Amino acid sequence: xxxxxxxIDRLAHELSKLPGIGAKxxxxxxxxxxxxxxxxxxxxxxxxxxVKEKIRECDxxxxxxxxxxxxxxxxxxxxxxxxxxxxxxSPTDIAKxxxxxxxxxxxxxxxxxxxxxxxxxxxDLTLTELIKRVATLSKKGExxxxxxxxDADMEGDTTSLYIxxxxxxxxxxxxxxxxxxxxxxYIDFVDQRTLGRALENRVKL
Amino acid sequence: xxxxxxxIDRLAHELSKLPGIGAKxxxxxxxxxxxxxxxxxxxxxxxxxxVKEKIRECDxxxxxxxxxxxxxxxxxxxxxxxxxxxxxxSPTDIAKxxxxxxxxxxxxxxxxxxxxxxxxxxxDLTLTELIKRVATLSKKGExxxxxxxxDADMEGDTTSLYIxxxxxxxxxxxxxxxxxxxxxxYIDFVDQRTLGRALENRVKL
Numbered sequence: 517x518x519x520x521x522x523x524i525d526r527l528a529h530e531l532s533k534l535p536g537i538g539a540k541x542x543x544x545x546x547x548x549x550x551x552x553x554x555x556x557x558x559x560x561x562x563x564x565x566x567v568k569e570k571i572r573e574c575d576x577x578x579x580x581x582x583x584x585x586x587x588x589x590x591x592x593x594x595x596x597x598x599x600x601x602x603x604x605x606s607p608t609d610i611a612k613x614x615x616x617x618x619x620x621x622x623x624x625x626x627x628x629x630x631x632x633x634x635x636x637x638x639x640d641l642t643l644t645e646l647i648k649r650v651a652t653l654s655k656k657g658e659x660x661x662x663x664x665x666x667d668a669d670m671e672g673d674t675t676s677l678y679i680x681x682x683x684x685x686x687x688x689x690x691x692x693x694x695x696x697x698x699x700x701x702y703i704d705f706v707d708q709r710t711l712g713r714a715l716e717n718r719v720k721l
Numbered sequence: 722x723x724x725x726x727x728x729i730d731r732l733a734h735e736l737s738k739l740p741g742i743g744a745k746x747x748x749x750x751x752x753x754x755x756x757x758x759x760x761x762x763x764x765x766x767x768x769x770x771x772v773k774e775k776i777r778e779c780d781x782x783x784x785x786x787x788x789x790x791x792x793x794x795x796x797x798x799x800x801x802x803x804x805x806x807x808x809x810x811s812p813t814d815i816a817k818x819x820x821x822x823x824x825x826x827x828x829x830x831x832x833x834x835x836x837x838x839x840x841x842x843x844x845d846l847t848l849t850e851l852i853k854r855v856a857t858l859s860k861k862g863e864x865x866x867x868x869x870x871x872d873a874d875m876e877g878d879t880t881s882l883y884i885x886x887x888x889x890x891x892x893x894x895x896x897x898x899x900x901x902x903x904x905x906x907y908i909d910f911v912d913q914r915t916l917g918r919a920l921e922n923r924v925k926l
Contacts, residue, residue: 518816519784519785519812519815519816519819520793521776521785521786521787522787523768523771523772523775523776523787524772524776524785526768526771526772527768527769527771527772529768530764530765530768531765531768533757533761533765534750534753534754535749535750535753536746536749536750536753537750541741543813543816544740544741544813545739545740545741545742546772547785547811547812547813548739548740548741549739549769549772549773550772550773550776550785552738554773556738557769557770557772557773559735560735560736560738560769561766561769561770563728563731563732563734563735563736564732564754564762564765564766564769565762565766566728566731566732567728567729567731567732567751567754567755567762568754568755568759568762570728571726571728571729571755579724580724580726580729580752580755581726582726582727582728588725606752607724607752608748608749608752610724611723611724611748614724
């Protein structure tokens with residue numbers, strides 16, 4: 517489904533390379549962009565250039581930042597005082613965890629999970645850097661706990677267990693997120709495995 | 722939910738202005754763009770500039786084109802021979818109709834429908850130009866029928882009836898798309914009004 521106008525097709529093709537954008541959505545976006553005025557399209561083009569020029573990974577935790585070396589999380593003295601380090605798959609997860617407003621420590625971004633079927637091994641993640649950080653911090657007595665906050669799927673579980681293994685030589689406790697009934701949900705909607713876990717990990721009222 | 726990195730937030734904000742893109746999708750797209758290499762992002766930026774520089778509306782039918790005056794549909798001698806003109810709301814609808822492969826005539830893009838609640842009146846559409854085209858073509862005896870292919874909602878129906886009215890002085894028959902049971906669908910899934918129309922407009926086997 518195309519109007520056969522080359523520049524529209526090209527834009528739709530470029531947009532369809534973005535995550536979660538299929539051919540039909542790309543076509544709709546391209547036609548939406550045509551309706552925008554020149555200033556609006558220029559704004560979008562500038563924002564694209566800007567993000568490409570300014571964004572880099574933090575030297576310490578590998579989250580995205582505009583700072584020359586370390587990100588704002590790693591520079592925050594309050595967070596540096598926290599004895600807990602939170603390991604996540606991607607910077608998006610940090611944004612999500614921050615929106616919960618419960619965790620106030622520093623992060624470590626793996627930029628993926630171990631997924632042998634997709635050809636992603638431990639060496640493709642920032643695990644060596646994680647070990648170095650934990651070694652340094654636990655030596656100084658500044659780190660007590662590493663929370664592994666990964667997805668509750670096979671890749672997430674594998675990676676969590678791998679991290680537990682590689683950190684076993686250091687004096688830190690490795691924890692993971694609790695599994696259970698989502699807040700606001702109904703018992704009837706929860707799958708058996710989740711309900712099983714929720715029962716096993718029941719909490720005193 | 723944001724990482725509080727200004728250039729990422731700005732890109733997400735620009736992306737959220739596109740049709741059908743909410744704040745969360747925009748954030749996901751922005752983070753997806755960061756993962757692209759520079760050449761890929763430059764490709765997207767070029768495609769955006771290209772579409773803005775090259776695309777204009779056809780002088781005749783108001784479809785999008787890169788041609789200096791008339792679009793490929795209006796320049797196609799086979800289509801010019803067709804005695805049927807198809808009126809659509811937007812260029813997207815042309816792409817959709819073309820994909821059906823049944824209609825081989827010329828189009829006329831209204832760029833909207835009459836929608837008093839949204840402040841869109843007949844004067845905001847390309848209706849004056851439609852009347853001129855129909856007047857010229859019907860005079861020459863080159864046009865017999867105008868198919869109004871608009872959405873089956875209130876705005877579409879209102880606009881269809883309005884077009885029937887303003888073309889009543891010309892010797893053309895004004896038709897609209899058939900309503901009925903969608904192909905591959907089941908009687909049980911079709912709403913009452915559609916089923917009523919399908920019964921009224923039943924066709925001999």
